[in-house]
Amino acid sequence: MSADHHGSSAISERVRHVEALLEARGLVDEGEIDRRIDEFLAGGSPANGARITARAWVDPDFRDRLLADANAAIRELGLSMSGGLQEQRLKVVANTEDEHNVVVCTLCSCYPIALLGPSPAWYKSEAYRSRVVRDPRGVLREFGLELPAGTRISVWDASAESRYMVVPRRPEGTDGMPEEELAGLVTRKGLIGTAAV
Amino acid sequence: MADRFAPGDAVRTSTADPAGHTRLPRYARGAVGRVVELAGHHPLADDRARGLPGTTQAVYHVRFAAADLFGDGDHAVTVELWEDYLEPADPRGGTP
Structure with a gap:
């Protein structure tokens, strides 16, 4: 296995083989899987997460609704x-x-693609996935984010069905x-929690 | 079926090491944490990975102190766990 678990050519070969079998047996149409992936990725971009964040900064009521029921709140912005x-x-x-949040998927690479687009390579790396739960302060420092000693850190492991997004703090002077x-x-890193904004 | 746990409940995670797929991360096994909120109801991932339909059950955000997972650290880790992975726990670390 490679360190970046999506990067293995052996796995790519197996995926192509399985895809060919599914097509040969009529379980999926030719190219259907690629089309489904394209549909899934269409519109997925960190710009969506940034829009949600900016709205939460200017509208405290929206921020409250977002933290209470994010699926309902983002529909107000035409997102889902x-x-x-x-x-x-x-x-x-x-x-x-007082509190800084950071998101990881330690078991694989779960990620809110609809809001942030495809995930960055480092998010899928074994180094990030294994270390950020254990030593988030040290990992964030390597990202260039030095948090005050008094700031509590909360790590969210996307280990089941939910997807997570961080609303960074609004910068001073804005x-x-x-x-x-x-x-x-x-930034995308801000929405994952590995940058301040 | 009614949910077994509610926000604020202290829970201990299973120590089982299943042969197949599970969504209980190894670092969070046998640890005591606290239910933060319900995260919906879903078929158990362990069953689905074996081609079984899976019993639909509650999934919770469970928050752990890093020191309870790793022996040190001042942060918290919130993991999303199926009800099957959890037992009631005494918040002080023992079993009731």
């Missing part, structure tokens, strides 16, 4: 978690002055900045 075969539960957690401009400040 139902790009796959069934709607996935979304859990959104917000960073505060009072009065328009929502669209605020969204432009938000």
Whole structure:
């Protein structure tokens, strides 16, 4: 096995073989799996997560609804978690002055593709997946994020059916900045919790 | 069937090491944590991986202190766990 578990050519060969068998036996149409994947990925981009974050920054009521029931709240922005075969539960957690959240999938690489697009290679690496639950402060430091000693760290392991997104803290000095401009400040790492914004 | 646990309940995770697929991470086995909230109802992943339909049951966000998982650390780890993986626990670490 390679360290990045999607990078193995042996696995790619097996996947192609299984796909060919499924097509040969008429269980899926030719190219159906690729089409389904394309449909799933269409529209998935960190820009969605950034829009949600900017709205949460400017609208405290929306932020409350987002933290209470994220699936319902993101529909207000025309977004949804139902790009796959069934709607996935979304859990959104917000960073505060006292608490920083960071997301991982230690068992595989579960990720909110509809809101963040395909996941970055480091998110799928064994190094990140095994170390961030054990030593999040050290791992975040390697990402260039030095948290104050008093900041509690909460790690969320996407070990079952939910997907997670972090709302980073609104940067200082952005009072009065328009929502669209605020969204432009938000990074993919910020939405996973490995950057401040 | 009614959910067995509610937010705030102390739970201990199973120590079983099943031969097949499970979604109970190894680092979170035999540990005491606290239910944060219900995360829906889903067929048990262990069954589905074996081609069985799987009994639909509650899935919970369960929060653990890092020190209870690894022996040190001041952070918390929240893991999403099927009801089958959990038993009631005394919050002070013993069994009731």
